[in-house]
Amino acid sequence: MSIKGFLLSVALLFGSSVLLWAQKTDKENQALMPYPQEITEGTGKFRLNKDFSIYVNAEAHPRLFQAATRFMRRLDSRTGLFFTQHMVTPQSKGQANFSIQAAENAAVKLGMDESYELTVSKDAIQLKAPTDIGALRGLETLLQLVQSDGEGYYFPEMEITDSPRFPWRGLMIDVSRHFQPMDVIKRNIDGMAMVKLNVLHLHLVDDHGFRVESKVFPELTAKASDGEFFTQDEIREIIQYANDRGIRVMPEFDVPGHASSFLVAFPALGSAPGPYSLQRHAGIFDPTLDPTNEDTYTMLDKLFTEMAALFPDEYFHIGGDENEGHHWDANEEIQQFMKEKGLKSNHELQSYFNRKLLTVLQREGKKMMGWDEILQPSLPTSALIHSWRGQEGLAEAAKAGHKAILSNGYYIDLMYPAAQHYLNDPIPASSTLSDKEKKNILGGEATMWTELVTPLTIDSRIWPRTAVVAERLWSSAEVQDVEDMYVRLNGISLKLEREGLTHIRNRDVILRNLVNGRDISSLKVLADVCEPMKGYTRNPEGTLYATYSPYTLFADACIADAPDALVFNQMVEKYLTTKGESSEQIEAYLHQWHQNHERLLPVIKANPVLLEVKDLSLNLSRISMAALDALSGKVDKMSEREKVKWYNNAVAILKESRQQGGRTELQVVNSIEKIIKNKRQYLE
């Protein structure tokens, strides 16, 4: 065994993920994401030393001076050069070697100009943008470019011309199902800024809690938030924080369904007699506002008027999704009302409701936005459609003349791989929309629903995958090399952690909790090949977990794109499709997994909370052994009878290894099955 081979196998034995991250490339270091529109690379290097200094044209918006100061501190944290310049202010002198020029100061709103030009030469850096917001985007690009060599840190010579493909690039955070406090919101705004997202959509109200203070109706949070909500001062702080980073904040008040929290505070506005209580499980619930009760509109008018003033953004999201109408169907007065008004379906009744709200919002200078369900022929085209149900709904809205954005395919809470979100395009190559209709599609939003996450784990569900959604929405449609994306994603993931996101660090926290100690290595080997059950399967019927269940268990330490599985599956694919490929690295992984069960078993025994993954670990060990038998040639030397027996046994344990454990699933079973079924001639 070569030294390299030895190191590899020992690394595999002890440091899960070591292999993946050891294969660090320049591309990962550079980690430009989202990838700019145009790059011209040079050969020179702008070298960094403590005299590095920044100048911003004095007329620029204060937010640009603050961002430039933050840029300097962030770069200093990375390089340890102890830059002498403290703050970048309008008084900072013009002879600085990094010059930032923003021609105009922009309002943070839909359609703001976010383009910029960045020129790095040996002696100077220039960032020019039509607006200060464009300059903010350019600063993030530059920070991603820092490199090092034997002489120190530098920026590589290059010219970048960049601008976004779509103007609406959002992240929705559901703060109702599990409340997410200020620090979560702020650090995620930082992450959004790093990948050039520009809309934070706060899903503030749902069946699980009303999460924003109303001074007009204080009972909303007093009765229906369990004490967890944003004060209006905090909302203002969030908006300012986001605005400083060129990010809009759009509120959503989901009506008429998803209304349990509304109705806990105002049961008389419900479509059923009540009483109502906050939901503690996941699902679609019946409590619905009564659209035939004038008091409903009186209340919503006052509330929306108050909230329209609190949230300065032009758009106001009224939700409108998943109203199954059970309470409407069961209410005779509502049925009578529909007859009188000639409303033929619940859908038409909801349209009636929406039009009343539209009047309020228009009076307050807002544009209405809602999920697919609000789309109706009678809906004015000024309303923006937010598509959660699919590309078809998006296209339908665009054809009907509505502006529209996509979230279907960007449900990051469902734990699908980054690649899947990455290849989901708001305007796919196959689109049959006209050019004019295509212009109605403004972008999309990653949606972070929070049934199964807490502040401890939410970052690991949002990041790094949201970065690939950000790239899909910013970069050219042609940028779609998945392998390349994953390499850069590793780099951006580390950069996100550096700026405060907790997606990497908190995994180890959970693992340390589970092993009740510090040596998490054997548990991490398992966690690095397991992923939480996907889609809605982790929480069957929505009832396995309550909002107050523990989210500190094995599944919560597992992430989408389990890192070792990702690498292993790529290796196996290559091995099986390319002749002459060595199986050495594959075998090293298999040895590690085979042996890991023996290391993990005493840890499981000492920690009953881990019993749920015992079979998972055993199965991983067993299928790894079977695959080793196949790869090592051991099987080839067996008698025919033994071969058949081996094969049948392997197929049986493969089946067992598809069982979930701790609400997670092994992600290497398909690849191992391919290795084993390569030997299926033994059966024939």
Added chain:
Amino acid sequence: MSIKGFLLSVALLFGSSVLLWAQKTDKENQALMPYPQEITEGTGKFRLNKDFSIYVNAEAHPRLFQAATRFMRRLDSRTGLFFTQHMVTPQSKGQANFSIQAAENAAVKLGMDESYELTVSKDAIQLKAPTDIGALRGLETLLQLVQSDGEGYYFPEMEITDSPRFPWRGLMIDVSRHFQPMDVIKRNIDGMAMVKLNVLHLHLVDDHGFRVESKVFPELTAKASDGEFFTQDEIREIIQYANDRGIRVMPEFDVPGHASSFLVAFPALGSAPGPYSLQRHAGIFDPTLDPTNEDTYTMLDKLFTEMAALFPDEYFHIGGDENEGHHWDANEEIQQFMKEKGLKSNHELQSYFNRKLLTVLQREGKKMMGWDEILQPSLPTSALIHSWRGQEGLAEAAKAGHKAILSNGYYIDLMYPAAQHYLNDPIPASSTLSDKEKKNILGGEATMWTELVTPLTIDSRIWPRTAVVAERLWSSAEVQDVEDMYVRLNGISLKLEREGLTHIRNRDVILRNLVNGRDISSLKVLADVCEPMKGYTRNPEGTLYATYSPYTLFADACIADAPDALVFNQMVEKYLTTKGESSEQIEAYLHQWHQNHERLLPVIKANPVLLEVKDLSLNLSRISMAALDALSGKVDKMSEREKVKWYNNAVAILKESRQQGGRTELQVVNSIEKIIKNKRQYLE
């Protein structure tokens, strides 16, 4: 080599700290800290399952219901049992198997009754306390007691009778030098509650910034905070959060020295003409309020009146330290004033100043508190003395009839070992105070000065060492076994992380940043034997670092009590003093360190920010090799001439290895020197 030996050496090769944490004992698991006054252990087990439920007597304070609910969720996070009880409320039924009875509801203030009695039997748990605060303390003890065996989780049968030795057990956080935002404060309050500390002392004002909103004088934060301060709403939120956990919040407004931030906003109140600016480095600065200017008192009267209302605690800290009087000496008018008033020294002038403030504070119903320097014969005994200068000052104050607390010896920012703080007793066995005088000594405070920390690193300076200060102040004076303390400290450290403290996780974040990747193993091997330079040596003259310097470098990832050094030094001590002790484990460490340099070198080369620790790593490798030569007997086989040469060389590299690198120092040099000097006969 035995399997065990092999595993050990491989573990040492790859997982720094593995050894330390692998030696987990029941005591560490149990990790009671602070140790209760009386424990009677039984043999039964109260087994936990999902039906575990809590009852609190209905008249108890809401904070006890909230704490009981949090207790349930924290225990569920640890055990993963999915307890069915959601909230503990006055409506919760009495047949619960854990019953909490608080006889009275207490105000959170000095002298509140914090005692409790906890009885765990096989079938039931009872927590009884004279006050709800005592019950809060008992809940923390119970949570530390959870254990597991093959059948699951349980609480061991026992009776605990507990109460604190001292009524004042504090943590001071300096939020002026580096501002610490809400999330830092809140999670540290959680940590304080876990180890039964009961005073959060906020050092709100210093030369680097004024950190609390004044509505009367908004210019204080507008001009002198760089935008980093607590709003009054936030202060109220902190106070409520602390109060919910039985913790007082005491503000400090440091006057008349440390006044740069005061004087940036109000230069006319200074003892020198100004202009003034916020300090960006560490040190003792001259800006001082003018005690001869009536406007000074008018301003402080209004400010203190406002702040006395904002902070409900009985005590109000006016600082008073480190006024060197340079600006008083240089000001002729002040000199003239002193002559007129018959004030013979700056100390007397400051006493004059203090007495004027005392009038204000007394009017507002507050007791004055200040650092040693305020002690003067003319000071009324109602003023509490906070001793930072030493045990003598503390004793002097107590003899003069003042209540007093100790912080000298509890300066956790100085990076001394936990043992040193642990053995520092406010009333040492050698004390010559009378019993009555001893009663004047109320306790102490760990002090977290923030010249060199940011929100990223502050937890790793506060924790886990503050837990040993908490034990010193709560537990019996006889509890002072250092080895036992370190074992329990490992356990409590993990428990603190579980509740949100970032002292463990953020070390890895910094290391990942430094290596620009995920495989931090070789750098961590080095970091686990290095400690930041102690006392005030890391930041010579206070000028090496500015407030805006990077605090994301190697020293910031290092901690006091470097974990591998702690274990290694214990091993060497035992080896050298106990005959027949094996050197196998010592050699395993030395091999690891010797080989680590080769692993770390390419990482350093790829990351210029690590160049500062290259020599440190090389020196560790070299002295480890020399020690291995000594232990392995290789030296014994040398010629006499070679032996002398070896010895002289070893002494020379030992000397080099005492050089700092990256503002840290190797912590195994003394032990390795002992191993080598064991061979000093070669020189004789």
